[in-house]
Amino acid sequence: MTGVGSLLGVLGRRRRGLPPRTLVLGGARSGKSRHAQRLLADHDAVLYVAPGPVPDGRDRDWAERVAEHRRTRPQGWTTLETRDLAGALETATVPVLVDCLATWLAATMEAVGAWDSADGDAEWRADLEEEVARLLRAWRGCGVPVVAVSNEVGSGVVPGTRSGVLFRDALGRLNLQVADLSDDVRLVVAGRVHRLEGERA
Numbered sequence: 001m002t003g004v005g006s007l008l009g010v011l012g013r014r015r016r017g018l019p020p021r022t023l024v025l026g027g028a029r030s031g032k033s034r035h036a037q038r039l040l041a042d043h044d045a046v047l048y049v050a051p052g053p054v055p056d057g058r059d060r061d062w063a064e065r066v067a068e069h070r071r072t073r074p075q076g077w078t079t080l081e082t083r084d085l086a087g088a089l090e091t092a093t094v095p096v097l098v099d100c101l102a103t104w105l106a107a108t109m110e111a112v113g114a115w116d117s118a119d120g121d122a123e124w125r126a127d128l129e130e131e132v133a134r135l136l137r138a139w140r141g142c143g144v145p146v147v148a149v150s151n152e153v154g155s156g157v158v159p160g161t162r163s164g165v166l167f168r169d170a171l172g173r174l175n176l177q178v179a180d181l182s183d184d185v186r187l188v189v190a191g192r193v194h195r196l197e198g199e200r201a
Contacts, residue, residue, distance in 0.1 A: 019145040025152045026188035045094040046077040052103025089138035101150035
């Protein structure tokens with residue numbers, strides 16, 4: 001299995017000539033999704049990939065959030081609700097908007113058994129790393145412009161549960177890895193957009 005660090009080094013050397021990749025970060029209700037949609041507003045056809053859980057009627061708040069997102073999408077865009085984000089990027093023929101990486105990660109961590117694992121159990125981590133590596137390859141190699149939205153969760157209160165800490169740390173690493181393979185990284189705070197530039201950490 002190729003380590004994610006090695007993968008980033010290899011992919012980083014192949015950036016020239018590929019369509020732009022943009023990562024849009026922000027907190028809850030910051031306006032990040034609205035900004036991401038505006039970045040692709042000039043395209044008549046866009047594939048909107050929603051990689052989070054599909055509402056099943058048991059969580060009313062989640063169902064309302066998903067319904068709100070559906071209402072804001074332009075009518076000409078195609079929506080794909082799937083956890084196979086890498087597959088969607090690998091086969092895309094029109095610009096792609098991913099909203100969002102945080103819901104993809106949560107669903108993927110559930111699929112690999114992260115929430116049910118005991119302290120010190122590393123088996124799920126290897127499975128998650130494989131899923132992330134595949135996503136990074138697809139993000140880097142996609143032949144169309146891509147915009148991805150993700151939550152910035154590392155600046156708030158320390159989570160009070162083990163699962164919260166696992167998710168916060170995993171999302172921080174994922175955001176860093178996707179940013180390293182992106183041409184443009186933006187942070188949205190209270191509806192204001194900041195382009196993140198400068199030396200990588």
